[in-house]
Amino acid sequence: MKWIFLIFAGLMVMVSCNNGTNQEQKAAEIPLEQQGKQPVGQTIIPGADSTGAVLEVKNDSYDFGEVKEGEKVEHEFTFTNTGNEPLIISKVHASCGCTTPEYSKNPIAPGEVGKVKVVFNSDGQMGKQHKVITVTSNAISPNTLLHLRGEVKK
Template sequence: MKNFSKYSVLALASALFFSCGNAQKEKVEAATIGPAAVATDSLSKAAAQLGKIEFEESAFDFGQIKEGAEVKHTFVLKNTGDAPVILSKVNASCGCTQPEFSKSPILPGGTSDIRVTFKSEGQVGKQQKIITVQSNASNSMTTVQLKGEVLAK
């Protein structure tokens, strides 16, 4: 009977020792996972708080023009996101196409214009000019295009 009591006490002490270790381990795991979950949640909220650019039209077809003519077109974009958008750079795929844009912040729900001038001198044939827009929006790089055909003089 004494041996049984000794083993019972040893088993009980072991059970308490290991169960306390598991409880401590669960607390450590919860503390480790907790901040990561909070950080991920904060990143998700921050990502949701970005602006987003949407153009009224992704391409403008100017049809047929005679060589030497200039085509001017205005692309209108809207910020459909939750934070202001700032256009940092607007480039055209060719030196014959010049974009103009505002660097003022575009508030959520607001619009802005990108005015494009295409000079057709020396550009005979089918044309497709890509205008690349870089910004701080969730879709940080977007494009629109100007296309048509230039007929020889």
């Protein structure tokens, strides 16, 4: 039993020592002109040098203040496609059934503005509120969060 354990341990050491060689070989396979193009620690900013749609929201949060229970709050979030391809919104989903979103269903061309209209029904929603609306699109960052905040009083 000792011998089996020693042989197994020896094999594991040999296999684990071989991993670095494969990584070095893979690095050597990349042409020199492509190696090191991106400096270490550089952050890639979506839309800077990339191809695709970019959904840029000017203000992703709206505070409606205080409302009486039963009142409806309506707000329109606007965004711009700052990318270089048409922006297509596939889905807009609210974190609660009390919040109903409507959105631009047509593709938004580069440089154009789109809108997400949100209606919050405060009926039965007492106290501080924070509703999250998720916008899913073909943008480089596919999910964008919008926030609706406020307080419902009796």
